[in-house]
Amino acid sequence: MSLPTGADASTVATSGDAAATAAISLRGLRKQFGDVAAVDGVDLDIADGEFFSMLGPSGSGKTTVLRLIAGFETATAGTVWLGGTDVTRAAPFERDVHTVFQDYALFPHMSVLDNVAYGLRVRGIGRKDRRGRAEQALDTVRLGQLGGRRPHQLSGGQRQRVALARAIVLEPRVLLLDEPLGALDLKLREQMQVELKQLQRDLGITFVFVTHDQEEALTLSDRIAVFDAGRIQQLGTPREIYETPGSAYVAGFVGTTNLFDAATSQRLLGVRAEHAVRPERLRITPTSAEPTTADEIRLDAVVVETIYLGTGNRVHLRTDDGLELVALEQYTGSLDSAAHRGDAVTVRFARADVVPLAAAP
């Protein structure tokens, strides 16, 4: 296995020999459960050292793709490449990837230290050596003191760290994480997000992260694949996914958005195709304040509801011709800028902030 050199996110497109150099390559991957195609033709290259997220609602096929990479499921069609080797038919224990499970899957009859040392044990590494390395891995996840405990004596966050330590002690090239933070409460989840990101940077290994939490995917990832119905709907950096969503589905799933159908777009922009604009790009001003400019769109509207969010307001509006809009108002010092229910206002947004939604690639 040769290490790919300097393959950064944007260059790992679909070049012919990408399968030979990427950490993970999927080609035409399909997985059928009975009549249902859980994964329906996925092509993907994940670069070495990348923090890659697979984002989608439950049932979108993201976890099945992860299980196909790990080897827990066998592909109905297509191939899985790991570091240039075809592993489509290989058993999980023959693949140089390790998984952090959603339910952690710690062995309840073993101590924390034995759990972490398990992978070393089955590789025939001596007791003393594996103890040392397991202790080191526990230190990495800041659990150095708890090696003697049983998993059931740990909190959710600690179990999560043990599961991480158990995987990284084997120094895999690729770590698969299946909704690893899903069972943690918000505060702990945010803390673990930071730790995961640091860990990934320090160890320099590829992370493939499955999540249904769009915010988590946006904050952690180098690149994101948005899944729906067993296919990748869009692949890109968090910024690309958020700012130029490729389809109404992606725009709707990642963050909130204002969708304009073809007819509305025709009326507003003079282009007959679906468009979207993010709520934070809308400005709410009193009616007929300033004259409109060529690169700005103005719509007269009535405030339907104002919802206080702490950092600002979410304002639901209805324009005079019946279009429903959502705007995000950030507090900028003056509190009275907040629109009140029933107010007649003008909604303004730059033409450049309205992005066209291409049909799903």
Place this chain on the structure above:
Amino acid sequence: MNLSRTARRMLAGLTFGVLALIYVPLLVVVANSVNPSQSMTWPLDGVTFEWWRRAADSVGARDALVTSLQVAAAATAIALLLGTLLALALQRYSFFGKHSVNLLVILPIALPGVVTGIALSNGFRTILGVDLSIWTIIIAHATFCIVTVSNNVQARLRRMGTSLEEASADLGAGVLTTFRLVTLPQMRSALLAGGMLAFALSFDEIIVTTFTAGNGANTLPIWILNNMFRPNQAPVVNVVAVVLIIFSTIPVWLAQRLSSDVEAVR
């Protein structure tokens, strides 16, 4: 839920009545094993261990006890091995005819013992041409002992889920290593519980045994049946019955404790 006073008293009375119906006769057997009167008159006019001494000297009873223990041990061993394999196959793999296999394996415990007995007896003697012996009893008992082991292990495997085994494979362990280091330790108490139930089931089995026991291979329950109505053996039969009660209660009690311990940990 709160029950009225009357309802609670009625339920308590009913419970007591049913339990008394089951256990008073058992206590009578225990009492009669130390009853000095050979015709088991009531109440006892003293306590004697004469019958226990005589039972201990009875070659027939002792041989029957040894046979019973041998049969139960061997049938349990077979059941543990085959029942575990069966449970693993049914819970962890999919194969052609899986549901039929499941049904066919469970059937012996539901079929009337007489039918199983006759069928096995015919099978052994006329089809296989084997003489009935202790081995035919063992095989006959194993047919229904497998079910208890397999059911226990299957329940455990189902509750355990597959993620521990997947984690083990993910960390580099092959199929056998995973079984040895993860699956087996996880189902140890289920094996113990299933094994003990199987042992108890075999130990007091009488119907199938009647049909599959060869000459000279008497199990304890059969010996009791044969000696119950011989007046001078009756007190000894009581003693043997007490021994049987003890031998069948302990494993069941242990099995229940083991499975409830596991419940409590989870």
